[in-house]
């Protein structure tokens with residue numbers, strides 16, 4: 099029970115973030131600052147609640163940024179990533195049935211789970227848009243932008259999609275563990291989190307399209 103709820107927690111939250119953009123001035127689409135909130139970056143309480151007396155109960159984990167007016171008018175809320183493509187879950191939920199995998203080698207049911215989560219997220223964002231009509235709230239489609247990368251790996255320089263760069267073969271990803279020579283051609287950093295190369299491909303899809311958010315793509 100404990101281990102399955104740990105997995106469930108990690109599946110949903112390992113990569114969920116929320117970006118808050120402060121506009122430089124009204125007439126411009128340039129932003130003077132970007133603040134990022136969320137698990138794996140700054141946790142707002144879940145990890146401290148789930149893992150009492152662990153490293154995750156030390157600040158900044160468990161610090162809440164909510165219940166305070168920020169004055170922010172522009173929010174980008176990313177959905178979850180294609181979690182059926184990450185080494186940790188490909189290993190843990192390995193299947194003998196080829197039909198469980200898509201043409202990129204990702205677990206279909208797991209990517210469906212991301213889609214299910216993201217559909218609920220978008221429903222809630224639509225509700226908030228109705229409640230706060232003067233606030234810009236955008237959904238960032240990390241799922242499909244990520245799947246685009248796995249479907250066009252060569253275009254993004256990825257040659258090692260399913261093996262973590264840091265750690266592996268029984269070694270942890272820590273300060274003395276093994277690291278691959280070229281993180282730029284790996285999709286996964288340590289089995290859970292994407293590499294900078296993957297995020298580059300995902301953000302390219304979000305900023306330039308085909309998953310563009312209009313107010314992010316406008317020229318300054």
Ligand SMILES: *[C@@H]1O[C@H](CO)[C@@H](O)[C@H](O)[C@H]1NC(C)=O
Pocket residue numbers: 206207210
């Ligand atoms: C994935 O989602 C599609 C579309 O909703 C559905 O047709 C399919 O049965 C799902 N597959 C799995 C393995 O969950």
Ligand SMILES: *[C@@H]1O[C@H](CO)[C@@H](O)[C@H](O)[C@H]1NC(C)=O
Pocket residue numbers: 270272273274275
């Ligand atoms: C990294 O992990 C290995 C194996 O668990 C351990 O022996 C080593 O001390 C760790 N290094 C650091 C810097 O934590």
